[in-house]
Each structure stands twice: as C-alpha cells, then as structure tokens.
Amino acid sequence: MLQQISGSIAVAEAVALCRPEVVPCYPITPQTHIVEHISTLVKSGQLKNCTYENVESEFASMSLCIGASAAGSRTYTATASQGLLFMMEAVYNASGLSLPIVMTLGNRAIGAPINIWNDHSDAMSVRDAGWIQLFVESNQQALDVHIQAFKLAEALSLPVMVNMDGFILTHAITRVDMPTQEQVDQFLPPFVPRQKLDTEAPLSIGAMVGPDAFTEVRYLAHHKQKEALSIIEQQAEEFQGIFGRDSGGLIKSYYAEDAEIVFVAMGSVIGTMQELVEELREEGHSVGILSIRSFRPFPANAIDKALANTRHAIIFEKSFAVGMGGVLASEIHMATVANDLKISSVIGGLGGRTITKKSLRKIIESAMQDELDTEVFLDLEGTTVVRELRRQQEEQNSGPVAENILRDMGVVSASKTH
Amino acid sequence: MSNQDSNTDIPCEQQTVKFYQTGTFTVGNRLLDEGCRTVQATAERANSLDSGHRACQGCGQALGARYALDAAMRATDNKIIAANATGCLEVFTTPYPETAWSIPWVHSLFGNVAAVASGIAASLKAKGDTTTRVIAQGGDGGTTDIGFGCLSGMFDRNDDVLYICYDNGGYMNTGVQRSSATPPAARTATTMPVGDNPGSSFTTGKFLPAIAMAHEIPYVATASVHDLHDLERKVEKAMTFRGARYIQINVPCPLGWGSQPALTIKLSRMGVECGLVPLFEAENGKLTDSTKIRYRIPVEDYLKLQRRFAHVLKPQNTHQLDAIRQIAEDNIKRYNLV
Structure with a gap:
C-alpha cells in the first residue's frame, strides 16, 4: 500500500511486520521516531507478542538484545552515533556470540565537536565489529532492506546493521510502498535459533576461549561473512519475486560498466549523483555510479568486476580515518589492485554539510580534465583552516579549535575574545 | 520448602530447631526433619554448578x-536460566570447551549481566513463559562498579530477575584491586598499605543492598556462606x-583476603558475628528481618586472620x-543486629 510517511515511521512499520519479540530501546537523535513508533505499536496492542523495554542506556539496550536473542527471540533495536559508541563493547559481543540481532543505525557524525547531523563516522567506527553492514539509498530501500535483514541475520546467525542516513532519510517524508503482512510472512519464516538458552536442553554460551582456539573461532566469523555474499544476492532476488522491487543486494550499478569515470558511494548521496549523472550523460559524458549496498561483507569481486572498464573511480565518502584518509577508497583500491584503475578519494558531507550537485559536478569535471587530486575534501574552507593553523603556530594557548573556527566563520557571535 | 518427608506435621518454617550445637558453631542440618533439610543433603539436588571447575581452594564464591x-x-522445579558477568565465577567454570554448568548459562560482558538477564526475561515474557526464571550473577566489581548502571536500570524497570552478587570485596580475578565494595583499610593492589592512611580509603563505598532497597524492589537480602x-x-x-x-552473598576469598583456605567458613561467620557483615532481609524498601549476632566478637579477631x-x-x-x-557499631544499630 502506498503511503506518504517519514523514513523512520516506514522502518518502524516494516520492523513490526517482521514480528519482533523483544525491542529494547534508548532514544538518540535521529533515531528517536523509530523507537517511539514501535513503542506505540506495542503499547496499543497492534504489535502483539512483543516486549518493548525502555532502557537506561545504549549499552543496556544492546545487552538486552544479547540476552533476548540468546533466549531465542527475534530481537531489534536502533541507535546512532554516540549511542553506537556507548554500546560498542556489546556490539562486538553480539557478533562474537553469533546472535542474529537486527539494528538500524540512523547514521550521524561522532563528536567532539558534538554534532547531531548526518555522516557515516558511526558506521565506520564498527566496520571491524563482525556485523553485516548494509546501506540504503532511499526510504523504500530502508523499509525493504529491514525485512531482508531479519531473514539474512537468522539464516547466518549473525547480527545485521541497516545504515540509513540520519535526517536525510530518517526525517524525510516520501512515498513508500508498504508491504502486506502476508507478503512479509511469505518471505520471512519464523525464527529458529541456532543456539538457545533452554532449560530442557541446557548449554553454556560465552565460554572463555584461549590461544588454542581463538583463531579458528575468528576465522569462522570471517568465513560466515563471505558466505553472506551469495546469500545477500539470493535474498534480494527472492525479495524481488515476492515484492516486485529491486532492493538490497551487494552493489548497484548505474551505467558503471560502460563509464570511463565512476562515482562510488554509499547511502542517500546516490540520489544526488543519479541526477547529476543523467545530466552529464545527456551532455555526452561517459560517467556512471556504483552504489555499495553491502559494506560488510565487502563485495570485493563484484566491485572489481563492475569497475573493470572504468578509467577513473571517484570514491565519495561521508567519513574518513583521521591520519589515513578514505576507508572505502582504500578498500576499493585493494579490491581493484589488479586493474589499471585510477582512484581519487573525496570526503564530503561531514557533520551534515550539504552535498550539492554543483560541488559534485566540479569534482567530476576536474576528473574529466585529469586534474582531480587523489585526496579531496569537498567544499573545504581553506582560508579558515589556514587561519587556525597560523593561530596555533603563533600562540601556545590558542584555545579550543572548534570554537575558534566557529568564531572565524561567524557561525556564532563569540562571547569570548581570544 | 517441601515438608513431604517430614517426621512431624509441623511445617518447616515453624519448627524451632537449635541449629548451633552447644560449644560449636556447627549448623546442624541433621537436627531438622529430612524434608526440611538444606538442599545439599538431597540426592535430587540439581548440581547446577558441578564439580571439576577450577576455583581456588577455599573459594567462598564457588x-x-x-x-x-x-x-x-x-x-x-529446575526452570532456571543464568547469566554471568565476567569474573572469577565465569572464568573458573567455563574454560573452553569445558563447562561446570548443567543449567542454561550465558556470559556476555563484565558490565552488562543485569541487562542480559533483563533481555532473557523480556524474551520469556514475549513467549508467555511464566515458569522459567532468570538469575543474574556477578562479583562485587561487576555489580557495584562497572555493572551498576545496568543493575539500577533492571531495578527501575522491576524486571523479573534475581540478581546475586558474590561480594568478596574486590577485583580478585584481575589481581585483587579495589572495588567500591572493598572494606575501608583493606590492602589491595591499588590500595597498598603505605602512607598515612594505609589500605583502602574510608570513603563511603557502595553498600549495594541499601541502594537496592532505595529502588524499593520487592526483595533484598544479604547472606553469608x-x-x-x-x-x-x-x-x-x-x-x-x-x-x-x-x-x-558474603564470600571470603583466600587469595584476595590473605587468609587460609581452611578458614573460609570461619571468616564468613566471624564477619557476621563482629558486626561488619549484617545479614538482613527487606521487602519493597523496608527492612523486614535481620539475623541477630549470637556471640559477638571483637572486630580485631576477624581482621587478624586476614593479611589484607x-x-x-x-x-x-x-x-x-x-x-x-565504629562501622560495626553503626551496622548493629542500623540493622538491628543484637
């Protein structure tokens, strides 16, 4: 059924259709509307046989998920940013214990400086945590991929994180096609746990593992993620068969196979890029886009194949490893190392800065003229940076960086002179 | 308590039995009717924590x-699922691939056992299972320090979980460091007996039973082994x-306390008899009963058996x-121990 709703409500409704049994939640912007809506669905009796727990922290939230999932319940939660960091220890634990928990991450920057707006720093902070990490481009995909996430998690007995851009998707009211309960039930069978705390068949979960077996346990986690590569593709096909939509999968190419210059990115920025690429192709330029929908497992072979005919890949990321650079860029470099592929890393959209079609066009035009650097920070205010660097050189007590820059840029009226 | 095998018609809880035999401190299980005897006396005991684990000699926690x-x-009726915090009990019972637990048991992290147990309880609730019950267990560090937030949250939500804290007064698994349940003056690896105020500080610490009572949860009790x-x-x-x-539960730790393994039971008793370990029960935040000190002993008699x-x-x-x-005196007044 077509509905005009926000991304958060769409996700909450989709999760409810998946019949979760335990949903522990702690509110954090921009995920709040998801947990509020599920709370109402449970409290009003619309979502039956589900325990909703309003807990005291994200650490508790993921810990309740661990207990509930180990006890054999389909379990869901949502978080973002600082909340993900606060639950970090339990995030690793959930995957280490192979518990098929599904979690939405309403992607948001990480402080300091505190910033509640969108980027992908939170998702990247857990890139080695053993979770499957999927990214969505639109609210329709967000809704669809959550339904697939439960099936994927339970097929592999691994936790799955669905990444949707905070505000840009969570708060955007768009038209979505909400599936029926019958469709979801047809796609998603009841949860049969691989391991369960059961008084009839007692077992110990979470034993100490020493050097004698730790490598094997960790290797198996890696192996399972690689198995996920084919399962994700199969499930996307099966989903299309029932729901009639292409959602999910490992990657999505928009003209990438026959384009000289290709944008590679994850999440909602693909929408902006699509508009730009349509314009540029009309102008006769050989450009395309490769959307990475599964970041973990990382579909290296599929990416390598998709970029086989590409001359120059521009990897666009909403986060970076400080002191190193673009994470996706370096992973794509690894994936395509046998190709004669030029790679540029563009970092943009940090802390919610708008990514305009105009700025992206500048990037791609300089690539066309072979003038694009290997590392670019989109729309960086160079003069502000230089001014602050000079200040730090000249004064030992130059003060807090964030406040200095805000003052220089006239963002706030500075009460303090320095 | 079952009264099936009783020799008399008097219910167990009403039988007046002199537990302590004259001249000794022995608790006389055999002075009770069979059906009222403690669980270890029966062949049907569950052996939830079975033999063969790797606890130290004289471990009060085991x-x-x-x-x-x-x-x-x-x-x-044998319907227990247990969650365990990281710590001695977790380590000595489950070195991979061995386990000493014959009940369903899960270990997640150091600071989250109360929340994991809440999650199990939430799962049982969602499934409509009202017979299976949940126990969370941890040491004092996992309870009063790193796991305190999750524990308070579990109390606040009144989740159907029994939390058992085995209090040995420090981080014994990590090498005997101070926790907020370490008694004042006690030597630990982070509070060595040096300087003007040797040992652990005389700050307030955290007496968790009182904090639990402040949450007005249905039942709080202290016990000793x-x-x-x-x-x-x-x-x-x-x-x-x-x-x-x-x-x-007050659990002496020979390693952390610097005491003889053979003295674990004696130290457990002496802690109570000197007034430093008050035994009581509380319901909905109100004290309902306390165990009277039978033979009060000076605190130094208790302290001198412990190198800490x-x-x-x-x-x-x-x-x-x-x-x-003074702490012993205050306990005696506050918890009505004489």
Whole structure:
C-alpha cells in the first residue's frame, strides 16, 4: 500500500511486520521516531507478542538484545552515533556470540565537536565489529532492506546493521510502498535459533576461549561473512519475486560498466549523483555510479568486476580515518589492485554539510580534465583552516579549535575574545 | 520448602530447631526433619554448578554459587536460566570447551549481566513463559562498579530477575584491586598499605543492598556462606516474588583476603558475628528481618586472620581500628543486629 510517511515511521512499520519479540530501546537523535513508533505499536496492542523495554542506556539496550536473542527471540533495536559508541563493547559481543540481532543505525557524525547531523563516522567506527553492514539509498530501500535483514541475520546467525542516513532519510517524508503482512510472512519464516538458552536442553554460551582456539573461532566469523555474499544476492532476488522491487543486494550499478569515470558511494548521496549523472550523460559524458549496498561483507569481486572498464573511480565518502584518509577508497583500491584503475578519494558531507550537485559536478569535471587530486575534501574552507593553523603556530594557548573556527566563520557571535 | 518427608506435621518454617550445637558453631542440618533439610543433603539436588571447575581452594564464591543456584532450581522445579558477568565465577567454570554448568548459562560482558538477564526475561515474557526464571550473577566489581548502571536500570524497570552478587570485596580475578565494595583499610593492589592512611580509603563505598532497597524492589537480602541454610532459604524466598530481586552473598576469598583456605567458613561467620557483615532481609524498601549476632566478637579477631588488614593492627594505625569498630557499631544499630 502506498503511503506518504517519514523514513523512520516506514522502518518502524516494516520492523513490526517482521514480528519482533523483544525491542529494547534508548532514544538518540535521529533515531528517536523509530523507537517511539514501535513503542506505540506495542503499547496499543497492534504489535502483539512483543516486549518493548525502555532502557537506561545504549549499552543496556544492546545487552538486552544479547540476552533476548540468546533466549531465542527475534530481537531489534536502533541507535546512532554516540549511542553506537556507548554500546560498542556489546556490539562486538553480539557478533562474537553469533546472535542474529537486527539494528538500524540512523547514521550521524561522532563528536567532539558534538554534532547531531548526518555522516557515516558511526558506521565506520564498527566496520571491524563482525556485523553485516548494509546501506540504503532511499526510504523504500530502508523499509525493504529491514525485512531482508531479519531473514539474512537468522539464516547466518549473525547480527545485521541497516545504515540509513540520519535526517536525510530518517526525517524525510516520501512515498513508500508498504508491504502486506502476508507478503512479509511469505518471505520471512519464523525464527529458529541456532543456539538457545533452554532449560530442557541446557548449554553454556560465552565460554572463555584461549590461544588454542581463538583463531579458528575468528576465522569462522570471517568465513560466515563471505558466505553472506551469495546469500545477500539470493535474498534480494527472492525479495524481488515476492515484492516486485529491486532492493538490497551487494552493489548497484548505474551505467558503471560502460563509464570511463565512476562515482562510488554509499547511502542517500546516490540520489544526488543519479541526477547529476543523467545530466552529464545527456551532455555526452561517459560517467556512471556504483552504489555499495553491502559494506560488510565487502563485495570485493563484484566491485572489481563492475569497475573493470572504468578509467577513473571517484570514491565519495561521508567519513574518513583521521591520519589515513578514505576507508572505502582504500578498500576499493585493494579490491581493484589488479586493474589499471585510477582512484581519487573525496570526503564530503561531514557533520551534515550539504552535498550539492554543483560541488559534485566540479569534482567530476576536474576528473574529466585529469586534474582531480587523489585526496579531496569537498567544499573545504581553506582560508579558515589556514587561519587556525597560523593561530596555533603563533600562540601556545590558542584555545579550543572548534570554537575558534566557529568564531572565524561567524557561525556564532563569540562571547569570548581570544 | 517441601515438608513431604517430614517426621512431624509441623511445617518447616515453624519448627524451632537449635541449629548451633552447644560449644560449636556447627549448623546442624541433621537436627531438622529430612524434608526440611538444606538442599545439599538431597540426592535430587540439581548440581547446577558441578564439580571439576577450577576455583581456588577455599573459594567462598564457588560455595555460595553452588548453593544459591541449587536452591533456586529447587524453588522453580529446575526452570532456571543464568547469566554471568565476567569474573572469577565465569572464568573458573567455563574454560573452553569445558563447562561446570548443567543449567542454561550465558556470559556476555563484565558490565552488562543485569541487562542480559533483563533481555532473557523480556524474551520469556514475549513467549508467555511464566515458569522459567532468570538469575543474574556477578562479583562485587561487576555489580557495584562497572555493572551498576545496568543493575539500577533492571531495578527501575522491576524486571523479573534475581540478581546475586558474590561480594568478596574486590577485583580478585584481575589481581585483587579495589572495588567500591572493598572494606575501608583493606590492602589491595591499588590500595597498598603505605602512607598515612594505609589500605583502602574510608570513603563511603557502595553498600549495594541499601541502594537496592532505595529502588524499593520487592526483595533484598544479604547472606553469608557459613550459614547455607539461611542462604538457601533467602534464595527460595526470593523466587516467590516477581520482579527485581537482589541478594548479596558474603564470600571470603583466600587469595584476595590473605587468609587460609581452611578458614573460609570461619571468616564468613566471624564477619557476621563482629558486626561488619549484617545479614538482613527487606521487602519493597523496608527492612523486614535481620539475623541477630549470637556471640559477638571483637572486630580485631576477624581482621587478624586476614593479611589484607595486617597493618590495621599495628600500634600506629589504631585510628583505623577504631574507625572499623565504629562501622560495626553503626551496622548493629542500623540493622538491628543484637
């Protein structure tokens, strides 16, 4: 059924259709509307046989998920940013214990400086945590991929994180096609746990593992993620068969196979890029886009194949490893190392800065003229940076960086002179 | 408590039995009717925590856990799921691939056992399972320090979990460092007996039973491993309540306390008899009962058997001994121990 709703409500409704049994939640912007809506669905009796727990922290939230999932319940939660960091220890634990928990991450920057707006720093902070990490481009995909996430998690007995851009998707009211309960039930069978705390068949979960077996346990986690590569593709096909939509999968190419210059990115920025690429192709330029929908497992072979005919890949990321650079860029470099592929890393959209079609066009035009650097920070205010660097050189007590820059840029009226 | 095998018609809880035999401190299980005897006396005991684990000699925690869990099993017709915080109990019971647990058991992290147990309880609730019950267990560090937020949250939501804290007064698994349950003046690896105020500070610490009572949860109790009958009774009583319950068990630790393994039971008893370990019960935030001290002993008799307090008994540290005596006095008044 077509509905005009926000991304958060769409996700909450989709999760409810998946019949979760335990949903522990702690509110954090921009995920709040998801947990509020599920709370109402449970409290009003619309979502039956589900325990909703309003807990005291994200650490508790993921810990309740661990207990509930180990006890054999389909379990869901949502978080973002600082909340993900606060639950970090339990995030690793959930995957280490192979518990098929599904979690939405309403992607948001990480402080300091505190910033509640969108980027992908939170998702990247857990890139080695053993979770499957999927990214969505639109609210329709967000809704669809959550339904697939439960099936994927339970097929592999691994936790799955669905990444949707905070505000840009969570708060955007768009038209979505909400599936029926019958469709979801047809796609998603009841949860049969691989391991369960059961008084009839007692077992110990979470034993100490020493050097004698730790490598094997960790290797198996890696192996399972690689198995996920084919399962994700199969499930996307099966989903299309029932729901009639292409959602999910490992990657999505928009003209990438026959384009000289290709944008590679994850999440909602693909929408902006699509508009730009349509314009540029009309102008006769050989450009395309490769959307990475599964970041973990990382579909290296599929990416390598998709970029086989590409001359120059521009990897666009909403986060970076400080002191190193673009994470996706370096992973794509690894994936395509046998190709004669030029790679540029563009970092943009940090802390919610708008990514305009105009700025992206500048990037791609300089690539066309072979003038694009290997590392670019989109729309960086160079003069502000230089001014602050000079200040730090000249004064030992130059003060807090964030406040200095805000003052220089006239963002706030500075009460303090320095 | 079952009265099936009783020789008399008097219900167990009404039988007046002299537990302590004259001239000794022995708790006389055999003075009770068979059906009223403590759970370890029966062949049907669950052996939730089985033999073959790797606890130290004289470990009070292994003893406390074994009796607490079996009592809970008896009270629930063997329907217990246990969650465990990281710590001694977790490490010595489950070195991969061995396990000493014959009940469903999960270990997640150091600081989240109360929340993991809440999650299990939430799962049982969603499935409509009202017979299976949940126990969370951890040491004092995992309870009063790193796991405190999750525990308070579990109390606040009144989740149907019995939390058992095995209190040995420090981070013994990590190498005997101070926790907020370490007694004042005690030597630990982070509070060495050096300087003007040797050992742990005389700050307030955290007496978790009182904090649990402040949450007004249905049931709070303290117990100690010298009186296993009392411990079992409190665990079984806890299982008659729904909602969040808290039991703190005093468990001597030969390694951390610097005491003889053979003295674990004696030290457990002496802690109670000198007034430093008050045994009581509370319901909905109100004290309902406390165990009277039978033969009050001076605190120094208790302290001198533990190397962690050796410096307290030196002449230059009488101010510390006086302060500890005062703590015992305050406990006796506050918890009505004489």
